[in-house]
Structures are given as C-alpha cells and as structure tokens.
Amino acid sequence: MPKKPLKIAIGQMNPTVGDYAGNTAKILNWIGKAERQGADLIVFPECALCGYPVWDLANKRAFVEEGLRQLKRIAATTRGKKIAVVLGFIDRLSGPQSQISDSYNAAAWIEAGKVRKVYHKRLLPAGDVFLGEVFFHPGRKPCVISFRGHKIGLTICEDIRDSVCKVKPLADLKSLGANLVINISASPYYRGVSRKREALLLSQVRKYKFPILYVNQAGGQDELVFDGVSLMTDERGRILFRAPAFSEDLFFLFPREPDSTRVESRTVPSHDGAEAYIPEMYQALVTGVRDYFRKNGFKKAILGLSGGIDSAIVACIAADALGAHAVKGVTMPGPFSSRGSWKDSEELAKNIGIDFETRPIQKMYRTFLNQTARGTKNGKCNQSPAMENLQARLRGLELMYSSNSEGRLLLATGNKSEFAMGYCTLYGDMAGGLAVIGDVYKTDVYKLSRYRNSIRHLIPDAILDKAPSAELRPNQRDQDSLPPYEVLDEILRLYIEKNLDCREVIRRLGKKKVRSGVIRETLRKVDHNEYKRRQTPPILRVTEKAWFGRRMPLTNRFPG
Template sequence: MKIALCQINPIIGDFDYNTDLILNATERAKRLGCNLAVFPELCLLGYPPKDLLEKPAFIRENLDHLEKIATRIKGIHVVCGYVDQNPEHTGKPLVNSVALMADSRIQGKGGKRLLPTYDVFDETRYFEPAKKSLLFDLADKRVGVTICEDIWNVGDIEGIPLYPLDPVSGLSTRGIDILINISSSPYTLNKRLVRQNILSSLSLRYKIPTLYCNQVGGNDDLLFDGASMVVDRRGKLVLLGKEFESDLLVWDSEEEYEELRQPPLPEEASILKGLVIGTRDYVRKCGFQEVLVGLSGGIDSSLVAVIAERAVGAQNVTGVSMPSQYTSQISREDSRLLAERLNIKFVEIPITDIFDCYNRGLAEIFRGFEPDVTEENIQARIRGNILMALSNKFGALVLSTGNKSELAMGYCTLYGDLTGGLAVISDVPKTVCYRLARYVNKDKEIIPERVLIRPPSAELKPDQKD
C-alpha cells in the first residue's frame, strides 16, 4: 500500500482555499499511485481556530465543506482533520475529529482522545475528548489514526505518563499494522528530534511503522514547521518532509527503506527559515502586500529587514530611517547601506524638528523638571507615529523590531518601538539575534559589520548605551 503524507499550509477559516489545497494534493497523490492520502489535524479549518469554534455558522461551514470534499474523492482514500459535533448530550459541544473518505462519501470517523492544556494549547476550552480513534482496513492492512497529542503521553519525567489513557495502546490491542498521527504541532527549536524520538519509541514498542503528518506555515503567533516523517518498525527514520515548506511524502508499505541519517538544520538556519515563513504567512494571510521596517542602524532592525526581504521580496519592503540629533552618522550610513544591499526601498525622515516642537509645547508644564526618560520616550513615539502614518497612507504593514530580551526586561516604549502589526523577533533573545546576523553574513556581508561589533544603543540621549 502506498500512502501520501500531504503537508499543507492552510489558512484559518478560509474553507474554499483549504478545500482546494486538500483536493489538489489528493489528485497529486492519486497520480502517484497512492491508496491513501493523509492530511494534518484540523486542516479543513486551519489550526488553531480558537474562538471561531464558538460560532455555529463556522462549524456548519466546516461540515458542509467536508461533505463537499467527500463527494469529490474517487479512486483513493483520504484521511482529513476537521471539527465534528459531540454526539453525546453532556460535555463540550465539539470534537477534534478525523474523517476517512472514499467512493464519494465519508466512510469512517474518529477523534482526538487526549486534549492538551499546557503551553500554547487550550483545547479543553472547546473540545470534548473523543470516545474512539479512527480504525479502518485498507489493502490488507489495519490502519489506526491518532491526532497530535494522542502520541505525546510520555510526560516530562521519564516513565511518568501525562494522561491515564493511552490511545496508541488501545489501538494496538485491536491489531493495527500501521499507525498514523495527524498533527498541527507548533515549532520550537530542536522539536523535530523530540517528535522523532516519540515515533521511534512507539514503533519499537508495538513493532509497527509510524507515519506522522504535520501542518506547515505560520498562523498568527504560531509557527508550524512541517517535517512530516515515517519511522519503520525498527524505530528508524526512513522518510522526512521539508521544514517550513509544503511537501508530499510517499511511503510504500511493500518497500524496504534504508535508514535516513539526515542531521537537523543548523539552529540558525532553522530559526531563520521559521521567521521568514512566519512573516510571509502573516503578511499574506492578513491581506497585505508591502511592509515597513524602521531602520535604526542597529542589529535588531537590520535582522528584521533581512527577514522581511526574504519573506515578501525586496520590492515590497520599505526601510524608514528616522534620525534625531542623537543619531550617529554611522547609524545613518549603516541603515542606508543595508537597504542598498537588500535592494529595498529606503526613505529618511528626520525627527529633530518634530521633537523640538514637542519640547516647546511641553516646556511650560515641564518647568523645573530635568530631561529624563520622558523625552527619550517621546522620540520613540514620534517614530511610531510616523511609521503608522505611512502604514495608513500606503496600506503597508509595520513590522516592529524589538527582541525577546528587551521585551522581557521592559526595555521598550509603549506606543513607540512597540508599534507594529507583527513583532517579528519578539521570541528571539538578543544573543540569538547576533547569531542569526552572523549566519546571514556567512557567505557574503549583507548586514554591515559595524552593526555587529558596535555596542548597541537606543541613541535617545548623548553617549547612551543599552
């Protein structure tokens, strides 16, 4: 039996778009001679749908599109994630579900039995645990299907399960030959190896191949890296999907595979790819084409500009330099040089006169007070206002440039450098920003070297250092 793992990038709530993704990938799998096409968790809706799940019309549309997909499925079986209504009269109204479709109809259903409530997950808010997993026979094989968390019953401490229920063990007692897990598992650094270890452990324990199909792409504040994979009954990785790209893997149950000894991407490469696709998807899925980046001549704005150029193309990026009387000539030069190297649009809007107007307007009420952080924050807020004015006028999305270290310490200005529609590097510590910048420059200097070796400064007063 040949199974296609269809690693797609859905848009939350765009049922027509997601339906087309599913049908197009199904047709491709059929042309490749596959018996079964497998899609990620909740792929019909996009993950995470959050409070859209509380709208009855949203649930009905999801069910209508599932039926529409089913009528188009011929000559192949399809496993697809969706949301179903809870058939019971108690508990939450919905179940995180999976459907088996073939011959123009839905032939079987199952659901997610373990619901995570840690980290970014809040699934018990919406879902009732499913009573059963999907189980079916195809081409002389018995296939069990679990959903994401159903295989994560491993605990943070070795040997202590997170849940009293083990869906994989339950399926094993019913004699499965193949275990499938459909997921929308968010990216964190080195998570691919964590997933691989879980799959290997399951394959060795139950002596079956395990197939893992994950969502890819950015949806708001979550990144999904894809990296779908197949682990054989020996616990060896034999197939691996692309990271941060749509992909389609084909596994043949009758074929013997060599172990795939593919090292993970360097951490810098993995993080950078994630930031690029996350930025691209946020911009595109929100309906924007162009972005704005305030360029200070420092490490953070330089890195965000590089990410923006890779995400949406140089023609769609404008770098905005807003120097004051405290901005060094080096910072102005490096901002312009970076823009030239990236081939992005560049504008310079000095703020000295605007800042002087503020100071004159506030002189009377501030009489007797020495200049302090107040005046520094005014400069940051002037810059934020300018960026938002450009955004309003030209319909471009502002990308803010604060890093995780600054945000964690509160070293930022409300309505100032926090201004923006997407905080691109807000989960990237300052030390990692330097690592990423060095990685960007590994083959060719793009970010000026002075940016990497100068002591960082907000340049909001004379001789200031961060």
Template sequence: MLIALCQINNTVGDLDGNARLIADFARRAADQGAALAVFPELALTGYPPRDLVEKPSFVDRSEAALASLAASLADLPLGVITGYVSHSPAGSARRAANSAALLAGGRILFTQSKMLLPTYDVFDESRNFEPAPQQTLCTFQGLPLAITICEDAWNDKQFWTRPRYEKDPVEELISQGAALVISINGSPYHMGKRDLRRQMFSAMARRHGVPHLYINMTGGNDQLVFDGSSFAALPDGSIAAEAPSFAEDLILFDTTTGAGDRRPSHQDETSAVYDALVLGTRDYMRKCGFRKALIGLSGGVDSTLVACVAADAIGPENVSGIAMPGPYSSDHSLEDAYALARNLNIRCETAPITQACESITAGLAPLFAGAPPDTTEENIQSRLRGLTLMALSNKWNALVLTTGNKSEIAVGYCT
C-alpha cells in the same frame, strides 16, 4: 500499501481554499500511485481555529465541506484521511470536536475525534473541543489503522517520565490490533522539537513493532509557525521517509517494503529559527492580505535582522525602510541604515524627527520644570518614531514590522 504524507500550508477559516488544496494534493498522490493520502490535523478548517468553533454555522460549514470534498474525490482510486471540525455528540459540554475522517469512493467511511486535548503553552483545546470517549480501529484495504490526532500520540508512558494524561490512545489502538499508526498533527515549531518528535515516534515504533507515520502541517497562522518535518518511523526505530521543514511537500511511504522518499532539511538550529521567522512573516502578511512591509531602520542589529527577514519573506521590492534621525541619534545611524538598504536592495527614505521632538519637549517644559533631563526625553524620540511609522503605514497601506527584541518587548520598551 503506498501512502502519501501530504504536508500542506492551509489557512484558518478558509474552508473552500483548504478543500481545493487537499483535493490538489490528493490528485497528485493518486497520480503517483498512492492508495492512501494523509493530511494534517484540522487540514480542512485550518489550525488553530480557536473561537470559530463556537459558531454553530462554522461547524456546519466544516461538515458540509467534508462531504463536498469526499464527493469531489469520488473518481480517485485512493482514500484520504484529513482533519476537520465536527459537531460533538448531543448533550456534550462543548459543541465541537477536533476530528479526523477517512474518505473514499465519494463517501465518509470513518471518523475519529481527538481524545487528549492540550491546555498548556500555546494550546487551549479543552476550552473549545469535546474529547473523544474512546478510540476505534479503522480498517482500510485490509490494513488495520490507528488514526490519532496530535496530542493523542504524545502520552507514551514509556517515553515520558511524567505523562500528562491517564489514557494512552496509541497503546489502546495497538491492543486492538493496529498494524500502522497514523498521527495527523498541527504541531508548532520550537527549537529542538523536530528531533524530539523523531525520538519519541521512533521509540514508540520500536516498542509497538509497527510503523508510525507523523504528518504535520507547515506554514504560519497568527503567532504560530508550523515546520512540517513529516516522517515515517519503522519498527526498528529508523526513519524511512522524511519531508523538508518549512515547505509544502508530498512524500511517499510503502508499508510493504518500508521504503520512502527522503527530502530532509539539513540545517542547524540557527538556520531553522531564521527559516521559521521568514515563513511566519510571509504567511502572516499573505493570509492577512498585506503585500508591503514598513520597517524603521536605525542601523542597528535588531532592525537589520527584521529587514533581512522581510526581504526574504516577501521580496525586497515590497519592503520600505524609514530612517528617523533625532536629537539622540548617533552620527553613523543614518549611514548604516542606507548601507543596509543598498545591500538588501530595499527602498529607504528619511523622516527626521528632531523638530517634532523639540516641539513636544518645549510644550512639556512647564510641566517638566525642576526635573533634570533623563530617559523621558529619549523616550519621546522612540514614541515619535512609532507615530511616524503608523502614519506612513496608513498612507502607504503597508504593515509595520516591529524591530523590538524579546528583552525590549518583555519590558514594553520598543518602537
């Protein structure tokens, strides 16, 4: 069976737009001869939907969108597996489930909800979703499929020394006779995660003796960035198909021959982190409706890096830098800020804050009487920069990008 791994960039809550995206990729898969097209976790609703799933109307719309999607693909000679939000069974503690569906011939042939719901790090799924009580094997065109959803495949007791859950959904489905494991994912990026996924799925494929497909979404949703990096692991542990990181793509894998498309991203971790920042910035702005970015340029490393990311994310023509020299600024700050703007081909303007800083300091002088000057006066400068940037943001309809590094953010000290 020829299977298309469809690595898409969807938008949380945009059911109509996501459905069109799925349909477009499904038609591309059909044009390339695929018998099955597989999409990521919650591809139809976007991930993570968070408290949208607490609204019954949203869950209703998700199920209606799934039925409409199935009908719209009725003319295609292939099946489609996609993630969506479904109503949980009557009497459940939570109103919704994180589910996958198999569509073919205009109908919904099979559904399976997620069993293992993560509640660590950035995840809080058990707050919103009802877990599946069991896993059921799905057969499509004579091939027994184990359809799992992200965390369901992350509890291999042979791979992890301290598994988080009692159940292993993959093991359960293998015992039922699965000949292929399909894992649909909404797995955020962090350093080293791409290699970790491959090690784990390769180990499972070797142990179970069947191919394992890993399909992940790409793109940024709020503070999360998803790298994609979808792949197929063969029973010998080798990688037979792989998609690039931080980009949409469609790759093919043949279950009969074990052959697949290879379009890997050959990048070191530093390059991967930079690409993640660019994608996250681009998608946050695009999905929130912003076209222009505004950055305070100090001439230092932090604002330089943010300006580079912004220029690569949305184009230099959409980035404006503001140099805000004050009484505590160094002589070369303004020169460096303008040199950076020239190198990146971005707009740069100067908004001096010395007069405003002196005016505020003078106004506070009676209250500061008897106290020697210290960082208090310097902090007035940084706060004035924040005020200036937000005023320009409102006037220019541009999103301010903070230049604080993690150390500064951790202690609440950044412009």
C-alpha cells in the same frame, strides 16, 4: 499471503483558518494528483480542512457546519475512485442533545464516496500556546480501519504522548491489532522541537512495535509557525522518510525492501559557523512573516532602521519573506543619533535592495519640548526617561503615519531580551502590526545576523561590531541599564523557558559567578514589565516558551 505494501501520499499542507473554499480546493487538487500517481491513501494534517488553531471558532455553529458541508463534498468526489483519504476537521454532536460547544477535534476516514469512520482526539493539550480542553471535548473510543489487508489506527497530535497519561490511545490500538498508526498533527515550531518530536515518535514505535506515519502542518498561522517535517517509520524505529521543514508539498512514500531503504532527509541545511538551530530559526521567521502577510492580505512592509542589529535582521527577514521591492526602511535621526548609525542604515538598505528614506525627528522633538516647557512652573523640561521615550514615540508616530498613508504593515523590531526587561517604549518602538523577533533573545539575534551574512553579506560589519545602544541620550549603551546580553539571556532562559524560581536560578548561575543581586533585579524587571508585554504586537514564536504561552497576572506581589 503477505500484505501488499500501501502506496501512501503525504499532504503536508499549509491551510488558512476559515478559508474553506481555498483549503477544500487544495485538498481536492492533491487527492486528484495522488490518485493519478496510483496512491492507495492520502493523509492530511490535523484540522487541515478548517485550518488550525481555530480558538473560539470551534464554538461557532456556522463555522463547524460549513466544515461538515465541505467534508461531505470532498467525500463525494471519491466515489468510484480507489484512493482513501484521512483528513483533519472539526466535528460536532448532532441531535437534540447537542450544544453549540459540543465540538471535537476529529479525523475522517473517507473512502468510496463517503465518510466511513470518524475519530475524535482523545488527549487534548492543556497549556502553553494551546488550550484544546477549553475548545474541544475529548474523544472516548479508539479507531481502527481495515483497509486492503492492513489494520490502520488513527490518532491526532497529543494522542501520541500516551506514556504520561491515564488514557492510552496507542496501547488501545495495539490491543485492537493495528499494524500501522497514522498521527495527524498541527505541531508548531520552536527551537529543538523536531528532535524532541522525532525522539518521542521513535520511542513509541519501539515500545508498541508498529510503524507510525506522522503528518504535520506546515506554514504560519498568526504567531505560530508550523514546521512540517512529516515522518514515516518502520516497526523497528527506523525513519523511512522525513519531509522538508516549512515546505508545503505533496509527497509520496514508496515502500522498499528493508535493506534498500534509505532515509530521505530534506530538512533545512546547516551552514558552517552557525549553530544547528539558527538556519531553522531563520527560516521559521521568514515563513511566519510571509504567511502573516499573505493570509491577511498585506502586500508591503515598513520598519524603522536605527543602525542597530535588531532592525537590520528584521529588514533581512522581511526582504527574504516578501521580496526587497515590498519593504521600506526609514531612518529617523534624533538629537543623540550618531552619523555612523544613519550611514550604516543607508548601507544596509542598499545591500538588501529595499526602499530607504531619512526623516529627522529633531524639529518635532524640539517643538514638543518647547510647547511642553511653557506649561511647567520653571519653563523647562528636565532630562528624564520621558524625554528619551518621547524620541521613540515620535519615531513610532512617523512610522504609523506612513503605515496608514502608504498601506504598509509596520514591523516592530524589538527582541525577547528587551521585551523581557521592559527595555522598550510603549507606543514607540513597540508600535506595529507584527513583532518579528520578539521571541528571539539578543544573543540569537547576533547569530541569525551572522548566519544571514554567511549566505550573502548584507549587514555591514559596523552594525555587527558596534555596542548596542538606543541612542536616546549622550553616550548611551544598553549595558548601562542591562547586564551583558550573554549573562542576561542565560538568566532569562532559566526563568522563562525552564520556569525556575529565583533561588534555583541563583543556584545554577552562582557557579558561573553571576551575582545574586543581578539575578534578583533582572527577575524583578521581568515581572514588573508584564503590562508592557500585554501591549506588544503579535510575536512570532520560535522558543519553547513564547510570551503568549506564558500567562502571568499583571497584579502580582510574588517575588520570583
């Protein structure tokens, strides 16, 4: 007799780390909704109960024990109900041999009022933005549950990557007769990750010949943004369902006959004239800002508007994330600012609908220089980078004062290309509580801006068309100090994203006639400015190798 298809609900959840009350309330609410719709099973993401990542909270006994209490509470509510639940949480060894650090990244199978089985994640991430092996012990055993005629195997995130590991979670489940594998995950977004993730899942489905249900976390947590895009495949490697990106919601899977199966795809729509990844990246940044503010209790934002492209796109992202009413832009003309930059900033603010103020810094600048000159031997201040950085620091001082006095979080507007090269000022334009585009290369800043303008024209053409300039000295242009951004960003991607050494970068780009001296000097500056990047605000991650996933020593004499 053929097995009755399971009616499965996906809880693509956006938990908050440590908010056990809020997370539990949402989980119980969704279990109730799924049961009323007649679902047999509801599946939540990795660590949905406690939020993810938790870092050293995994080793706080009180944190783990509160999660275990909430898990029992959730299990008790399923007594007398027909629905089963798969839920990610943190488990801990019990008994006299247990240690504070004996924590496991775990999945609970909840049914009929109790936790029927617990699975411990077997493959732990060992690099980049996650260090699972530092905070958790690896599990040792596979887990298969018999449920209404089905044999369901449980896995967590990295377990799906068993093709490159000695431990083979999927192979073990196949040998135990699993005919459906559930993978709960908290896999963060970066450019192109959804395609890579999907390709990996489908290759494993075709290898092991069982369907996989992949349930991912959605929403922002500190620097990370989780994209969701939960998936259901059949055993032949076809996608039966694809949840939308960056969307927290409860979805239902209704098994259909193979011939009538359609792929439901509600991912971020593409727009004419934009690379496919640009709309997705923009939505990731909006999600990251919105959740960083919401989860940390911030209501209002402030940022400096320079008349340049970086502050323009950050203003757009902030307004889309928080509402224009919650954002204030401040332009602070200095001794070398053009009138055009001030007017462009004013037009931008008007287009977006944010509050706008003008606060010149010339008087503060002159006062500081006059005071400092009195202490020099010749009574003068020589033109120098220190005088340029002073202007940025005065602007940072002005913005931080407003941040404190008005209860607004300051958004830093530097991009990844600038942070890479140290083309930024400590305690000046680097000041703030969140660096929105600090992981976005300058060339992508322009693409994001054109994409946003394709929806509604907010950024004035003058901002898009002008040559980038910090306007800290007469007739200054970024390209006086940096290679053209098209060249610079290609060098940086090879060095940072691909982790190539200097010789290999030269070999790759020599074919495009990029001079080796330009490459060497670029990489020297990247290495030299590690100390600055250690002092940036939290940076939203949107590329495969974000700064906080790239750990380099400050004291380092190795030449690239």
